Amino acid sequence: MIIIDCAGDNDIAIELENYLKNHGFGAKAEESILTVTEANIEHILGSFLKETSRSDYSVRKIDSTNFVLAREVPIEDFGFVRCEMCGYVVSNEEELLIHRRAHGIQLL
C-alpha cells in the first residue's frame, strides 16, 4: 500500500483518486492524503502530472511506501538568491557578494 501526500491540496488528491480509479487502481483520498493499493505507482503519477499539464508539480519519493506530490516552488520566489557557481542559497545580494569570495573571486 502506498501513501501519497498531496501537501494539503484536496482538489488534486480527488483528481488523482479519480484518475487512478479510471486506470484500474484502488485509490482512496482522505482530504489531501491518498492511499493506493498498488506498489508500482511512480510512473502512473508521472503520467497523471503530464496528462493534466502540471509541469510545475513533482513526485518525491520519501521511502518505499510514501510519496509527496507537490508544486515545485523556486527558492527565488521567496526572495532568496542563489550563487550561480555552486547553487548555495543566501537571503540577499549582500550575502551573495560575501559568499562569492569563497570561490576566490576578487571584487573590485
Ligand SMILES: [Zn+2]
Ligand atoms: Zn557559491
